[in-house]
Amino acid sequence: MPELWKLHDAILNGDAKTAVAVTQEALAENVSPLELVQKYMVPAMDQVGQRFECEEYFVPELLLAARAMKGSLALIRPLLVASGAEPVGRVAIGTVKGDLHDIGKNLVSAMLEGGGFEVIDLGADVSPEKFVNAVKERGAKIVALSALLTVTMGSMKNTIQALKDAGLREGVKVMVGGAPVTEQFAQEIGADGYSENASSAVALARKLAAA
Amino acid sequence: MSLLEELLAATPVLTDGAWGTQLQARGLTPGECPDQWNLSRPAEVEQVARAYVEAGSRVILSNTFGSNRVALAGHGLAGQAAEINRAGAAISRRAAAGRAKVFASIGPSGKLLMSGETTEEELRAAFSEQARALAEGGADALVVETMSDLAEAKIALEAAKSTGLPVVACMVFDTGRNKDRTMMGATPEQAAGELAACGADVVGANCGVGIESYIAICRRLKAATGRPIWIKANAGLPELVDGKTVWKMTPEAFAGFVPQLIQAGASFIGGCCGTSPEFIRAVAGVIGC
Helix, strand or coil: CCCCHHHHHHHHCCCHHHHHHHHHHHHHCCCCHHHHHHHHHHHHHHHHHHHHHCCCCCHHHHHHHHHHHHHHHHHHHHHHHHCCCCCCCEEEEEEECCCCCCHHHHHHHHHHHHCCCEEEECCCCECHHHHHHHHHHHCCCEEEEECCCHHHHHHHHHHHHHHHHCCCHHHCEEEEECCCCCHHHHHHCCCCEECCCHHHHHHHHHHHHHC | CCHHHHHHCCCCEECCCCCHHHHHCCCCCCCCCHHHHHHHCHHHHHHHHHHHHHHCCCEECCCCCCCCHHHHHCCCCHHHHHHHHHHHHHHHHHHHCCCCEEEEEECCCCCCCCCCCCCHHHHHHHHHHHHHHHHHCCCCEEEEEEECCHHHHHHHHHHHHCCCCCEEEEECCCECCCCCECCCCCCHHHHHHHHHHCCCCEEEEEECCCCCHHHHHHHHHHHHCCCCEEEEECCCCCEEECCEEECCCCHHHHHHCHHHHHHCCEEEEEECCCCCHHHHHHHHHHHCC
């Protein structure tokens, strides 16, 4: 029997190699994939988030942990899908129209994947129509909008308007973030949530998915 | 006398303010590449540079913040990197007309090394190409600015140093409870130490969350290194009013923090996002030049 706590610690320490090795070993010995996720991996990512909040961890540690999580999930997800388990939620994420900055968006995307979400990454400079299509055709339940430039913050508002115009606004939750974005701005444009960083974006997405 | 000695004979040295918003006021649209205007709309770019010289800037930068080929690739302009940089430095030099020095701007790639979005080799090549072209265009010095990752900053710094020009290296401190870390978690002490060790002639901080938060950062940078300190802070954070993003801080309020920055050890002072020639004029009034 593999020592499963090692999977927890490997993710917490951003050690992708060990995380994958322990996962393989556990699956070979028929440990339930859902148990791995729920008892070891998600709690590890939660602890990563706590360390980030306490400023013990910064972006590099987040990235390493998310990478370890992703490595394990790649082995586990096909088994979960086969057993009929649904992902926590499906998120369409992108940097809004006119804005080519994608570092923040990529961080949030990695953390959401690490948090068990299925992420549809639409890239940067994404038009409102593309977000609409991701909801309409690919069934995204959460739309995550990123902007770094103050001049492109208006594109967030336009994207929310496009979702309304397409009659889709009721069925999706919209979350926003990026350096110039604030809680107040999020409220003003009618978003459902704002997160200050990639770590709290996961908590927010969970809250929105459960609502 | 070296360029820096000449400038630092009378401190603080007034630098410039934001360029992007000034170009927008002249018709740049969201999503358009500002740097490309060095080739397509050089007269407008020169107007911005000249407005800062007229406001009292002794150092102006250049419209080349995003002119490394990795960032330009996002606009399909990677092939024009050298040309855009040469033109950018030359425009600032024309606008300066001997009344100001040109510290040409080198901004980040917009990609993260750690997550494999770019590589050290790619960055080294891109920044070397940019630094060389800026030197050819007539820059007096180079400014590696708005860096969030020390690893990338050091690659850009080394590329800039290889031109033989003086180099300023500054980072953004906007992360953590006290907003005193870079995005990747570096403290002012770490940044100052590593940048100085890599040959930065001046170290500093730019952009960020507002000028008031850079007073303590400036003090910490100053305590951590013997190099002169460069501070270009934002005019606070923007707010949305009637669908438009505005900075509510006035030039006078911004300039009101300048005495504290000087006391904290800043040798070069200017503005970043949300500032304009009016801000530089207000700062000029405070420092008496």
